[in-house]
Amino acid sequence: MCFDWWTPADAISDFMIFLDVWFILDMILRFRTGIVDCGTIIMNPSIISKHYIKSVWFYIDAFSSFPFEFIFSNDSTASVSTRHTVKLMKYFKVPKLLRLGRLLKNLNRYKGYNGIVTVFGSLIYVSHFTSCVWVLLVNPCPDGTIEPLCSNDQMLNLYLIAYQISIASLTGGTMDVLQSTTTVLGGSYKSKNPAPSLYVWSIIMQPLGAIFLALIFGNVIALVQSVNRNGNAFRKKMDQVYHEMDSLNLPKSLRNRNLSDEMTLLKDRVMSLPLRHQIAICLYKEQLIKIPFFQHATDDVLGMICMLLRQVIYMPNDYIFKEGEIGKELYMIVKGCVEVLPTESPHEGSNPKTQDTVLLADGDFFGEIGIVMEVYRTRSVRATTMAELCILTKDGFNSILGDFPEFANEMKKLVIKRITLLYGDENMSPETLSRITDIAEHNLQKRIKAYASTRRYMQRQTELALGTRDKRNLLHRLQSPVAKTLDIDMNDEEKDSSDDESGSSESEVDDKLLASKVWLIARQLKKLKLEAAQQTKAMQSNMNAIGNTLTSIQEQLQELRASK
Known part of the structure; x- marks a missing residue:
């Protein structure tokens, strides 16, 4: 949409036609695909059709699957108004990208990698989108302008330059760096003063890049910690054991035995019964013997009471x-x-x-x-x-x-x-x-x-x-x-x-x-x-x-x- 002067190759045009046909077939199959309502599987075609037509997805699929670009001409020699009209029609293809949300549901089964994959996927998509917006704002190849990077053969190089500008802006690059670019995508290539829309673009990119950096670092840390999950859980448990022993003022002998029990029985989630018995007696025996009811009780009775x-x-x-x-x-x-x-x-x-x-x-x-x-x-x-x-x-x-x-x-x-x-x-x-x-x-x-x-x-x-x-x-x-x-x-x-x-x-x-x-x-x-x-x-x-x-x-x- 942003590279409106570019004429796709035959292979790419065939692939786009294949995608349009694929989405149309998918739209037709949606009228016959069963749905789940409140835990009940519904296979009635009439109910499925009514449900699909009343949903938002029907209108999104209809507008995104309609081949507007084949109705209007996309000739490079056409008038400016015709080219902009065709470019406007291509915006109806954007709702197709909303279908990517369905793919994210399949990532829920991989909880350990769901976050990092989602963040990097979002970063790639946002970088692509913002690079296209940068090209749209700069408009490097207007009508009647011949630039080396505006030819069909240099389309990939032009896109990579725009993508690099987007990544640089997301990672903290300022407008001064972007203006110094000597290519046709430079902010001040045509004039010494960049357009105000470029400053708006930069203002939006700076906080967006900070958010992405925070998400990337957080998910990378979580991924690294998940590699040694058992070790982290053991260290957390030992920290809790030390804290509890300090708060209870246990004697040194019981502390050493408790640490030995925790170090050797890693797979046992509970403390051994004799050790719990001794710790309970150490904590409560002095209070129990002050009660007349328990002054004549045996050690077995006191131990059970403490437990x-x-x-x-x-x-x-x-x-x-x-x-x-x-x-x-x-x-x-x-x-x-x-x-x-x-x-x-x-x-x-x-x-x-x-x-x-x-x-x-x-x-x-x-x-x-x-x-x-x-x-x-x-x-x-x-x-x-x-x-x-x-x-x-x-x-x-x-x-x-x-x-x-x-x-x-x-x-x-x-x-x-x-x-x-x-x-x-x-x-x-x-x-x-x-x-x-x-x-x-x-x-x-x-x-x-x-x-x-x-x-x-x-x-x-x-x-x-x-x-x-x-x-x-x-x-x-x-x-x-x-x-x-x-x-x-x-x-x-x-x-x-x-x-x-x-x-x-x-x-x-x-x-x-x-x-x-x-x-x-x-x-x-x-x-x-x-x-x-x-x-x-x-x-x-x-x-x-x-x-x-x-x-x-x-x-x-x-x-x-x-x-x-």
């Missing part, structure tokens, strides 16, 4: 839990400070200490009764500073009781002792203490049974899955009626497991209600005892007043007798 702990960070003024919620977690403070707020609804006869704000710092713990009894929280806890807490959930605690049943007895004794200290020995009758003991025993045993039933259910599901696979193999080989009995057994086992789950859920609800009722009864008994003590004290004060009155009356009688 089950979960770290959570609370920001200042964040509520960790509020009064009235059901307790299901045990909290340990690793760093920071939290405050136990006064109760929001104190009842008559409550302990005055519950109205005090208690501050807890590093190494303290709270919420230990809730993890065993699942009672309602009696007070709210809020973080005063940024606090890092370790949480032991109810599920983790149940797994500990399931794997170490002997630990349940120690837990029961400590829970009863904690409740007794909380409400006072004088406020706990033997019946209430016995009832709370039974509740704690029942709660712990229920959790052990629930964990055991869950493990049996998971094992049963695994066996059922394996049994189903083996059953299918047997049916495929033998075609025997044994499959019916296997199906009956599997259905019975699934029914038993569902009954166990429903029974355990119902018993869990009943135990929660029973535990809450026991705590309410204990509070009421405490209130009644305080009221009885107050009444007794009032009666004693009344008796003392009556005694004092009688004493004064006797003294007055004695004085009267003495006066007589």
Whole structure:
């Protein structure tokens, strides 16, 4: 289009005719090519035709495939208006280049090279386009001008010069360099002052070249890094390991072992279980032994507890839990400070200490009764500073009781002792203490049974899955009626497991209600005892007043007798 004085050779003209015929055939085939709509393949020709005609591609294909250049003459001796009209008609060929976007879809399967290929392809196309625009603006071969580079034989040399000017401008070349060109494509070849359109062209090319350079360097770096992807991933992982060990302040022995584990087990994505066990004990054992529940626990129990702990960070003024919620977690403070707020609804006869704000710092713990009894929280806890807490959930605690049943007895004794200290020995009758003991025993045993039933259910599901696979193999080989009995057994086992789950859920609800009722009864008994003590004290004060009155009356009688 920009080289309008050039007359193509016969081979090139034949190739252009072939492309026109090819695009026309492609346009016809589009009326019979199936389409995919919302995941459904449509092969109905009428629907395909309507869809294609309504799309933008139909108009693009129609205008780009119409042979305008064969209708109008392209003779070099024709008038200027005729030549410009033919050149204007060639602009309808530009929409064909939009079909290159379809080729880019095929590059998506090669993610590693998609970016670099796309950038270099875009650079080649933009350089070609801008070089043609430069020739169009300079117009080196106007009508009646005979230049050596304007002949058909020198067409390739002229195009290469224009392409070199475009590349130079994209890589940072200024107008001074472009003006110094002594060929017919020089900016100031015809006159000392270049046309203003050339400056506009240069202004557009400078930022465009900077963008292309950034894209090229970025994609080349990504391509080089992808060559040694495993090495880069390993170095990134080792940097994370060093950072975590520094933040956790691990001892040197554990650091060396951890580095050895990471260096030798490159294909293992997780840390070995014994090493994780030792690191967890090193991090949390000192905090655990401060809790009365875990002071008498064995190393195996402490190791399992350390593995089950979960770290959570609370920001200042964040509520960790509020009064009235059901307790299901045990909290340990690793760093920071939290405050136990006064109760929001104190009842008559409550302990005055519950109205005090208690501050807890590093190494303290709270919420230990809730993890065993699942009672309602009696007070709210809020973080005063940024606090890092370790949480032991109810599920983790149940797994500990399931794997170490002997630990349940120690837990029961400590829970009863904690409740007794909380409400006072004088406020706990033997019946209430016995009832709370039974509740704690029942709660712990229920959790052990629930964990055991869950493990049996998971094992049963695994066996059922394996049994189903083996059953299918047997049916495929033998075609025997044994499959019916296997199906009956599997259905019975699934029914038993569902009954166990429903029974355990119902018993869990009943135990929660029973535990809450026991705590309410204990509070009421405490209130009644305080009221009885107050009444007794009032009666004693009344008796003392009556005694004092009688004493004064006797003294007055004695004085009267003495006066007589």
